[in-house]
Amino acid sequence: MAGPERNSRHARIDYGLLPGLIGYQVRQAQIAIFRDFTANLADHDMTPTLFGTLVLVEANPGLKQADLARALQLDRSTVVTVIDTLEHRGLVERKRAVDDRRSNAVTLTNAGERILTMLKPLVTDHEARLVKDLDAGERTALVAALGKIFPDRR
Amino acid sequence: MAGPERNSRHARIDYGLLPGLIGYQVRQAQIAIFRDFTANLADHDMTPTLFGTLVLVEANPGLKQADLARALQLDRSTVVTVIDTLEHRGLVERKRAVDDRRSNAVTLTNAGERILTMLKPLVTDHEARLVKDLDAGERTALVAALGKIFPDRR
DNA sequence: TATTGTTATACTCTATAACTATA
């Protein structure tokens, strides 16, 4: 067949102004990232939010749920569900905070520490796939630029 | 006030390895972007997916639903819901495609054209807020780098 | 045989509102 048609059997479409929009690019990237993350960690039934929670609890033993909510931009009620999930799996524990008895101090269990040790290399592999087409400078610039997009982080 | 304490009454937490992860940064940015987008376009009850669909249909009159699904990384069944929503609002129309009678050719209505003309400046404002702390070079680099993260786009 | 659109269905993630206990 002559003419400008491409090899793909799918229509070649015009993305209009979308490719120039940060919002569009971030959204599309996030869909791809989430798929790769969950596929790569499927054996551990792990999502980015659950993993991030484990990392934050490890880095801040006794972290309070409200602080976790602020850190991950989640509602307090959503954090209850997240901690419930991890607690049911035996990966974290809630204890009443000594300095403020309204709060829970969340800590990793030994099992939680072990899982996190296993997960980190998998996440490193996942990240390596994401940035495989970026050089070191592009990668650093990307992280820095993204960080400036949500300046409401404390 | 002396000392390194900050003004915030909230705990200052250690983000551990999260800030270095592309996946984390993209996710946090996306949450912030989605909130700003929907707040800014609340009067039009518009989401990024609905807006993106209008843009793609405008740029590709007669676009087929399956192509839209590929372009936005959505399932075909999800696209049915998206087009239903826009059709019920009178912004797009489905017609049977002449070249392939399995497919629908989706087009903007006049109302859809008008709405899109109104929305574009609002999205431009939204985008300007997102990148307000980035210079032009950072902005260009960010778009390019994000585009390389989901290379499965056709 | 494969693809398109559709339907029915269910799942995940998230938020809102109201409650309680503490501060």
Add this chain to the structure above:
DNA sequence: TATAGTTATAGAGTATAACAATA
């Protein structure tokens, strides 16, 4: 009065599986 955690509930967005029509 305000905040932390919880519960019940609901909504948005998404996908899976099965189907009819068409290629």
